[in-house]
Amino acid sequence: MTAQATYVRTADVALDELTPFPGNAKRGNVDTILESLRRNGQYRSLVVREIPDGPLIVLAGNHTMQALGAHGAGDCGKTVKTSNGTGPCGICQNDPSWQPGARCEIVQCDEDTARRINIVDNRAADLGGYDYEALSELLAGLDDLDGTGYTPRDVEDITALLTAPPDEVTELSDHHGEPNEDIFRPKISMTVDxxxxxxxxxxxxxxxxxxxxxxxxxxxxxxxxxxxxxxxxxxxxx
Incomplete structure (x- = not known):
């Protein structure tokens, strides 16, 4: 079996045929992902390792799988706001016959590469940062925050902390609650000898x-x- 991941196919797979990555260290916010899926649909595939004569193991997207499972089978009865008014749930499409499943990118790789993919998929997001002025503009361009993972209070925090003079940042953090100062202030991070x-x-x-x-x-x-x-x-x- 190849060390590097090799793409095999894209397939819709029933959740009961998928195995969570053993020992996945990330703890995602399943409720936020479920809200996004209902509003936006499954816009990104799960990355799944195929082992010949073995299980289908989810390398990336374990919490998306959990969110789809939390939705459950059948019509959830929920609708979402869209640019055209209202629309069906992005997961079940309000279809009573819907069964929990996910679109998956199936790959083959060895055990070592599987671990590396799972680890880096979780870690890469941690190492990233934000241009909060650009984020503020993106959020301001939306009619609502559904499916974004942000709340009106988050927007208030971002706006206040972007415009606050340095000596008022602590006061604003106390007002809005921790850990806003750490989240919304830019960070400098680099690896050196x-x-x-x-x-x-x-x-x-x-x-x-x-x-x-x-x-x-x-x-x-x-x-x-x-x-x-x-x-x-x-x-x-x-």
Whole structure:
């Protein structure tokens, strides 16, 4: 069997034929996924490993599978708001005969690759970040928040924290509740070698401040002053 994943086919598979990934470490929000599926339909396939003469194991999309199972068989009786008014549930289409199933991308790979796919599918989203100004504009362009995973309070938090001066961020966080400051403020993250980290640490610690953010502000101020002085000296020598 190939080490890298090899695409085999796309198929609609009954949920009772699918096996959750053993030991899946991610804990997703099934309720949010279920709401999205009802509003948007299943816009992304599950990635499923096919083992010859063995089970179909879900590598990516385990919580989508759980949400489809939580919907249950038959007509859920729910309708959703659409741009044209109202529409049927995106899962069952309000069909009494609907049986829980999912569209799946079937692949073949070895056990080692299967683990890597499951791990990175969960981890990649954690390592990403947001341009919250762009997110705010995207959310503002919608008539409602159904199926987005966001609530009106989230939008309020994003808007307030984007426009707040630094000394008011803590106050806003207290008002809106934790962990909004950590969620909605941009983060700096990178992997470097030990020597570079030590140089970075020494540069930060050369500046006063109650935390690394304050020290970083001091370092950036120093860099800007040095660049300005160098530009002035260059003009004077021209």
């Amino acid at each position: 030990a020597e570079t980290f030590d140089r970075w640490r020494l540069a930060l610690d050369a500046h006063p401040g109650k935390d690394d953010e304050a020290k970083l502000d001091g370092l950036l101020d120093e860099i800007e002053r040095t660049r300005a002085a160098a530009a002035t000296a260059a003009e004077a020598g021209a």
